[in-house]
Amino acid sequence: MFFITFCGCIGALRENIQLLKIFSFSLTLVFLTQMVIAILGFFYSDQTRDALGKFVKKAIVHYRDDLDLQNLMDYIQKEFKCCGWNNYTDWSWNLYFNCTPSNPSTERCAVPFSCCTPLPGETVINTMCGFGIQTQNHLDATKSIYLVGCADRAVIWIESHLLLVGALTLGLALPQQRLILAQSCGSSHQIHPRKTAEAKTTHLMTNTMFIRK
Template sequence: MKTRGEGRDEAELYSPAFLKSPGHELDGPQPPTTQHWLSLIEKALVNIKLTYEAREYGPPGWNYTQNKNCERVISMVMVGIGVYARLLKHAEAAMACLAVDPALLLIGVGILMFLITFCGCIGSLRENICLLQTFSICLTLVFLLQLAVGIVGFIFSDKARGKVSEIISNAIEHYRDDLDLQNLIDFGQKEFSCCGGISYKDWSQNMYFNCSSENRSQERCSVPYSCCLHDEGEAVINTLCGQGMQELDYLEAGEFIHTNGCIDRLVNWIHSNLFLLGGVALGLAIPQLVGILLSQILINQIRDQIKLQRYNQQHKTDPWY
């Protein structure tokens, strides 16, 4: 008695008509079904996709680490300048004008910036998701803090103006106490063509320039030379040009010095250069946003590689691997 399929060639055995005919099912190994082939193809495509993505992006963190080098250098320079200013300069006058020592502020910002970029750099080199997440979160907090300071300063602009006026008054009072502070005030008065905080008479707050009878200084009732009107072609600057100017009224003094205060000049300059200041703020924000974006992209790449490694471990014995 012939078994099913006996005496038939291979083409006839696997023909659709023979396979579908009742009572002619094959014994032994069956041909692979369409579902089986689709399953193998799907797994192969997943493996190819993950491998392509890993090769397409290259080594994780390569370009990202290079972008962090510049920020680390900047942070170290800031720390160096702050340490120099703190150790070699006496900042008593600056401390009298400001609530925070600028040198300590520079050191703190530099150290914080170095630590943040260090987390980003080491995290990218070691493919450490925890360090990269720390870098991304810190950078996000710094960006939000800067945004909050800008919004608060805009909302409470009147209080900010009062604080600026207080700082300028304290700076005038300690004008002769620190050379760097003196140069800064002279630069501001020459750049903005102003004198004093509100008017040129604010220089009476300084012990060397006040008009009291007890003042025996040669600069009594005077103003710094940076308040004076200078001709563009003047070769030699007369540093005594402000002698006795506080004793004159506005009209008389206006012929020799700038009588407008620096606060109004500064406010007008800010209003006239809002687009410039906005561009500077945007220029500071863009690197932070780019750093946040790149860190998240790198985290996703590392996670994809982890998935690829796990997938390869699970399917390394598959015949199609």
């Protein structure tokens, strides 16, 4: 984005046609990319879900290795009130939370605290609230954590906000399209005066030479 802005500002200040063309082309490319993503997301919802599933699985596997992924997963699970991708047992994908008997980790069979349902009046987060949850059945686990997987929550959220997402996409696309059209018109206006001036200069020089003869 810095490069696009730089080309637009410098091109307008210096009346540099090449930079203005790069600016216009970049805006067009960004606009088309947004439209393609929106269309693909709408018509290929299953593929989108699979892609999200792969990303979430990666985030679960590397939950303790990457702080950014850890914070992201905690935010998603708390915000959408979900746990894992399909359900809470997905946390066995993680080396530390894996529920096999051979796992020596103190977090064996646990889930992150972000899966836990907050207690009424709770002011201090209990980071150990998810310990041993994977050994419990669904009925017992529902007392402590969110049982719904984030996959179902994501689908519900997208379906309920589909109109809003479409409106936001259109709202972002229209100003960019106006900028593209304005920039194209501006570039043509800058080119034509120069050609006119050059034509006038050539005509004047021709007349001068004719008078001298």
